[in-house]
Amino acid sequence: MQTDSSFTFVLFGGTGDLSMRKILPALFEAHRAGGMLADSGKIVAVARHVADRAAYIDWVNEHVKPHVSKNGVDETAWASFLDRIEFVKIDLGNPEDFTLLRDALSGRPGIRVFYLATGPSLFVPICHALASVGLNENSRIVLEKPLGYDLKSSNAINDAVGEIFAEEQIYRIDHYLGKEPVQNLLALRFGNVLFEPLWRREWVESIQITIAEELGVEARGDFYDNTGALRDMVQNHLLQLLSIVAMEPPHSMDSDSVRDEKLRVLRALKPIDPRDIGKVAVRGQYHAGVIRGNAVPAYATEPGVKPDSTTETFVALKVEIENWRWAGVPFFLRTGKRLADRVAEIVVNFRAVPHSALGASALRGGANRLVIRLQPNETIRLYCLAKQPGEGMNLASVHLDLAFDRFFREGQMEAYQRLLLDVINGRLALFVRRDEQEAAWRWVEPILNEWAASNKPPKPYAAGTWGPAAASAMLAQHGTCWLEEEN
Ligand code: BG6
Numbered sequence: 001m002q003t004d005s006s007f008t009f010v011l012f013g014g015t016g017d018l019s020m021r022k023i024l025p026a027l028f029e030a031h032r033a034g035g036m037l038a039d040s041g042k043i044v045a046v047a048r049h050v051a052d053r054a055a056y057i058d059w060v061n062e063h064v065k066p067h068v069s070k071n072g073v074d075e076t077a078w079a080s081f082l083d084r085i086e087f088v089k090i091d092l093g094n095p096e097d098f099t100l101l102r103d104a105l106s107g108r109p110g111i112r113v114f115y116l117a118t119g120p121s122l123f124v125p126i127c128h129a130l131a132s133v134g135l136n137e138n139s140r141i142v143l144e145k146p147l148g149y150d151l152k153s154s155n156a157i158n159d160a161v162g163e164i165f166a167e168e169q170i171y172r173i174d175h176y177l178g179k180e181p182v183q184n185l186l187a188l189r190f191g192n193v194l195f196e197p198l199w200r201r202e203w204v205e206s207i208q209i210t211i212a213e214e215l216g217v218e219a220r221g222d223f224y225d226n227t228g229a230l231r232d233m234v235q236n237h238l239l240q241l242l243s244i245v246a247m248e249p250p251h252s253m254d255s256d257s258v259r260d261e262k263l264r265v266l267r268a269l270k271p272i273d274p275r276d277i278g279k280v281a282v283r284g285q286y287h288a289g290v291i292r293g294n295a296v297p298a299y300a301t302e303p304g305v306k307p308d309s310t311t312e313t314f315v316a317l318k319v320e321i322e323n324w325r326w327a328g329v330p331f332f333l334r335t336g337k338r339l340a341d342r343v344a345e346i347v348v349n350f351r352a353v354p355h356s357a358l359g360a361s362a363l364r365g366g367a368n369r370l371v372i373r374l375q376p377n378e379t380i381r382l383y384c385l386a387k388q389p390g391e392g393m394n395l396a397s398v399h400l401d402l403a404f405d406r407f408f409r410e411g412q413m414e415a416y417q418r419l420l421l422d423v424i425n426g427r428l429a430l431f432v433r434r435d436e437q438e439a440a441w442r443w444v445e446p447i448l449n450e451w452a453a454s455n456k457p458p459k460p461y462a463a464g465t466w467g468p469a470a471a472s473a474m475l476a477q478h479g480t481c482w483l484e485e486e487n
Helices: 016-035 053-067 075-084 095-105 120-132 151-164 180-191 223-224 228-245 255-269 272-282 415-424 434-453 467-477
Strands: 009-013 042-047 085-089 113-118 139-143 170-172 204-212 279-288 290-292 294-298 314-319 331-336 343-350 371-375 381-386 395-403 459-462
Touching: 009 016, 016 042, 016 053, 016 075, 016 279, 042 095, 053 075, 053 085, 075 085, 085 095, 095 120, 095 139, 113 120, 113 180, 113 294, 113 381, 113 415, 120 139, 120 151, 139 151, 151 343, 170 434, 180 228, 180 381, 204 228, 204 395, 228 255, 228 314, 228 343, 228 381, 228 434, 255 434, 272 279, 272 314, 272 434, 314 467, 331 467, 371 415
Parallel strands: 009 042, 009 113, 042 085, 113 139, 139 170, 204 331, 279 459
Antiparallel strands: 204 343, 279 314, 290 294, 314 331, 343 371, 371 381, 381 395
């Protein structure tokens, strides 16, 4: 991924958590790898509570360095990375300060990237202030999630940003789209003939997509309590994964071909009838429990969370797609905090053989299953039945294993690194287009509204389990179970 195009990467929220944990470490990795970032490219951090560049560099040394390169920092690369960093002190509440930024950027070659690693309430004021000093030309703007709270507020932000930046200048980040195994899913589906004939209702019985976390809400209790799992994970990450699993083959990998196909899936999601919500949606909230031997407190006692909070920390949904490929195939989506394990995976359960001469075990649904593990330990496993050695014809489940780190020893890239390089190089395919975002909000809104209107609290689950029993019961109604319940 060589580049010779210069850039200036302006980081708003330069001392924020995201800058510290993800953005600056990802830029460092791209720098360290060599050849990915133009030598002349600069990073301009913007913050209010830091006196000057020297103080900012001190902050980067103290807070960012611990998050880079698990195997130790390459000190020479680190020193030259710091040389790329400049600093402008701006009070975002004071639009006149933006003249300082304009002066700092004047005469620089290449594209300008404005990364808004700030709360969404600052997106529109920052865009206005950038436009007021003419910085919206020859530039790209990156918006972090959450982009809005519902369809209306997301439209309001998109309308306001859209008056200042054209859609091709707007990069809405969903970091799940930058994960290597998600890219591999595209390669698997559209680079092989094996799967395409089977990737449809005739051969697929059900699909599960799980993003389970062991972590709780950490220091974000206040934010999370006003957000909940449906907004934080389903509206974006899970629906994006779903659209990639279910989309039609695009005619090319250019940004709009891929995004057009994803959009078609999002628009084909069967609307949720509020009367059915109890059957197709489960919401839960964790109580105190034990994870890997450590006691963890209940959600309602976390700092920043209201003691009588009804915010969901777990969601399980049954989703249907109304098109020829997928009619009648249930997609089960699930996400939660403080679950038994940290795992993100997609499970495609194929139908049973129509007739078995080999005995009943070959007639079981789920004998053939594709499990795409996104994290940790990225693997793709194809489960089949094989004959057990020895006398008789007894079948057992075996799997073909594709462990990426065995085939590709180098070159694995963190999601943020890939996405930041894509912004700098003007590749939009892995960013969410406005119409996709709208379609996703439109679909989740009836669930949000119904839960807000309901006087039923979320179902409790103990931290360290797989969520409320109702999530298992929902699958049992369809004669199936979550993958971890198989054994
Ligand atoms: C973020 C959510 O978008 O994704 C967090 O806001 C969540 O609540 C995180 O923890 C999960 O991302 P990952 O890459 O660690 O699975």
